[in-house]
Amino acid sequence: MKTVVFLAVCLVTCSMSLYSCRTVYAPNALNVPLFQEKGELKATIATNNLQVATAVTEHIGIMVNGYLNAYTSDDKDFKNNGKGAEIGIGYFGHSANRITYETYAGAGLYNVKMKESNKAKTFDSDAVKYFVQPAVGWVTQYFEIAASPRLSVIKYSAPDITGYTVQEQASNYLNIVDQKAHAFLEPTLIVRGGYRFVKLQAQYGHSFKLSKNDINYDDGVGSIGLIFDIASWYKTGK
Known part of the structure; x- marks a missing residue:
């Protein structure tokens, strides 16, 4: 319980600092299903994230992730909104004692998108993101824990910028965001507790920028929510 409270405090702190500057990249939560069998389905509802994954065979899984984040300053003068959708495919396996990889x-x-000064200043850019996400974890009816060092690479298109001065664009790297791809290593710890088909999930991690090109980004990876598991393996009592 202390761990969950600590993670919740960290997440609140992250959300308070999120977009405190003109942030262009904020990492979404990791979708780490830890499947045990063919046909298993997991759905997660968490802060700013909606995720679904299913095991289509004994070793192949697919996932779909949705992300939405909206920040408005206290004086409502500055708004920073991010949204995205991902699809992924992967391989999974596990040992007899449910150590899962x-x-x-x-x-x-x-x-x-960013808007400020009564919409006199705006920034709008699309991006394509690629990710590779290995993970290892342990699964029981009551508890799950996993760690994943996700590698994310995001490439922005030429942004639509209005109202920002040359100095503002340069100091916030807005004018160079599309010049090169941005790479991040995002090691994250995932903890789940509950019973069988529903568990409380907390994530906490850090985003390390690997590429040398500058970008304003949020270095926290975190979320808290519920994960639902439709499966038959936990009915055996093991």
């Missing part, structure tokens, strides 16, 4: 790869489309 998996690797997923996928891609998605993202968009970020």
Whole structure:
């Protein structure tokens, strides 16, 4: 319980600092299903994230991720909205004592918009994101824990910028966001607790920028929510 409270405090802190500057990239939550059998289905409802994954064979899984984040300053003068959708496919397996390993790869489309000074200043850019997400974890009826060092690469299109001065664009790297792809390593811990088909899930991690090109980004990876599991393996009592 102390761990969950600590993670919740960290997530609140992250959300308070999110978009405190003109943030262009904010990492979404990881979808780490930890499947045990063919036909298993997991759906997650978490802060800013909606995720679904299913095991289509004994070792192949697919996932779909949705992300939506909206920030408005206290004086309502600044708005920063991000949204995206991803699809991925991967391989999974597990041992007799349910030590589980998996690797997923996928891609998605993202968009970020900023508006401030009564919409006199705006920024709008689309992006394509690619990710590779290995993970290892342990699964029981009551508890799941996993770790994943996700690698994310995101490439922005030429942004539509109005109202920002040359100095503002340069100081926030808005004018160079599309010049090169941006790579991030995002090691994250995932903890779940509950019973059988529903568990409370908390994630906490950090986003490390690997590429040298500058970008304003949120370095926190985190969410808290519920994960639902439709499966038959946990009915055996093991």
